[in-house]
Amino acid sequence: MTKINQPVTLKNGITLRNPLMMAPMTTQMSFFNGVITQDEIAYYKNRSQAIGAVITGAANVQAVGQGWAGELGVYDDKFIPNLTKLATAIKAGGAKAILQIFHGGRMSPKNILNGAEPVSASAVAAERPGAPTPRALTGEEVLQVIADFKAATKRAMTAGFDGVEIHGTNTYLIQQFFSPHSNRREDEWGGSLVKRFHFIDVLVDEILAAGKEKSTDFIVGYRFSPEEYETPGIRMEDTLYLVDQLAEKNLDYLHVSLNEYQRVSVQKEFQEKSIVDYLQEKIAGRVPLVAVGGIEEAADVEALLNHADLAAVGQALIIDPDWGEKVLNQQPVHRVSNLDSASRTLRGTSLWDFVTTIRLDN
Numbered sequence: 596m597t598k599i600n601q602p603v604t605l606k607n608g609i610t611l612r613n614p615l616m617m618a619p620m621t622t623q624m625s626f627f628n629g630v631i632t633q634d635e636i637a638y639y640k641n642r643s644q645a646i647g648a649v650i651t652g653a654a655n656v657q658a659v660g661q662g663w664a665g666e667l668g669v670y671d672d673k674f675i676p677n678l679t680k681l682a683t684a685i686k687a688g689g690a691k692a693i694l695q696i697f698h699g700g701r702m703s704p705k706n707i708l709n710g711a712e713p714v715s716a717s718a719v720a721a722e723r724p725g726a727p728t729p730r731a732l733t734g735e736e737v738l739q740v741i742a743d744f745k746a747a748t749k750r751a752m753t754a755g756f757d758g759v760e761i762h763g764t765n766t767y768l769i770q771q772f773f774s775p776h777s778n779r780r781e782d783e784w785g786g787s788l789v790k791r792f793h794f795i796d797v798l799v800d801e802i803l804a805a806g807k808e809k810s811t812d813f814i815v816g817y818r819f820s821p822e823e824y825e826t827p828g829i830r831m832e833d834t835l836y837l838v839d840q841l842a843e844k845n846l847d848y849l850h851v852s853l854n855e856y857q858r859v860s861v862q863k864e865f866q867e868k869s870i871v872d873y874l875q876e877k878i879a880g881r882v883p884l885v886a887v888g889g890i891e892e893a894a895d896v897e898a899l900l901n902h903a904d905l906a907a908v909g910q911a912l913i914i915d916p917d918w919g920e921k922v923l924n925q926q927p928v929h930r931v932s933n934l935d936s937a938s939r940t941l942r943g944t945s946l947w948d949f950v951t952t953i954r955l956d957n
């Protein structure tokens with residue numbers, strides 16, 4: 596079991612100074628064209644002084660993959676100069692810098708795409724009010740998406756990032772290929788569970804080929820969501836197959852996206868232990884697992900490390916940039932649960948909405 600103050604070694608042999616990672620969290624602070632701002636760079640720098648690694652908020656690999664306003668872009672070489680400043684700022688504090696690479700797929704709103712049609716595995720709208728029906732990618736376009744993830748990985752390397760995290764979670768494009776809800780294709784990219792995994796299989800191999808081309812030191816992680824509530828949707832059986840396949844690859848870590856790291860599956864057949872424990876059983880030590888969700892103080896990290904190898908921390912680091920240093924030194928911290936609950940649960944809410952709702956009188 597890892598201890599909060601102990602270094603952790605990833606599959607490629609790279610060591611993080613401790614098991615704390617900043618969870619990927621978009622700040623919506625980039626310019627309208629995806630170029631990072633000085634404020635955003637300062638925001639990351641402040642939070643990277645003590646923790647092991649910082650995973651940036653999602654950066655879109657295609658213009659048509661942009662999910663929201665103020666999102667980071669990595670779909671063109673023009674982003675490299677400012678991404679270099681970001682990687683340098685994160686690394687200056689001693690943390691590893693990991694860029695999260697992303698495509699919104701059917702979750703990209705038309706107004707954000709300047710009227711362009713969102714794309715996905717199939718022409719099926721998400722089950723959300725007002726969700727647009729996307730256009731199904733052609734076979735050629737599927738290959739282009741993979742090529743663009745690969746190009747984004749190379750840009751991250753050029754900018755000096757220590758690695759990339761593949762954003763396969765939270766209902767966005769990569770998850771859309773794996774989900775039987777959004778993937779109804781009948782070609783090589785859809786159909787059976789094995790064929791729904793095909794996109795991820797090829798994508799991960801291509802990203803690994805790009806990332807590890809010059810050195811195996813470059814970190815490549817994969818983030819996924821374990822369950823969907825739609826029918827049909829991703830179930831635990833699918834996820835256990837996914838992690839079993841991914842654990843065989845040269846990925847440096849797997850990262851399960853949860854709002855509470857102790858969460859138990861909604862499926863009756865998988866309620867004997869937490870989702871994280873089922874995942875660990877399947878992974879069986881082949882690759883480190885990062886868990887996330889609801890970490891507020893040192894005791895939470897220690898409890899999480901009984902079940903997973905690394906702890907990703909989100910909102911606690913938004914409200915207190917020095918959170919990492921404080922928990923490592925066993926100092927008191929402000930609790931996320933003292934935030935106004937409505938602000939806390941709003942995904943994509945601007946940073947300032949979080950900051951201005953902190954109650955310091957706990």
Ligand SMILES: Cc1cc2nc3c(=O)[nH]c(=O)nc-3n(C[C@H](O)[C@H](O)[C@H](O)COP(=O)(O)O)c2cc1C
Nearest residue numbers: 618619620621652653887888889890908909910943
């Ligand atoms: C403001 C905000 C932005 C987020 N943006 C992303 C993102 O860009 N990519 C991602 O994979 N998850 C994103 N998440 C989810 C977080 O990575 C994390 O899983 C979640 O906040 C639970 O962890 P916590 O309880 O420590 O905050 C975001 C969460 C918040 C609160």
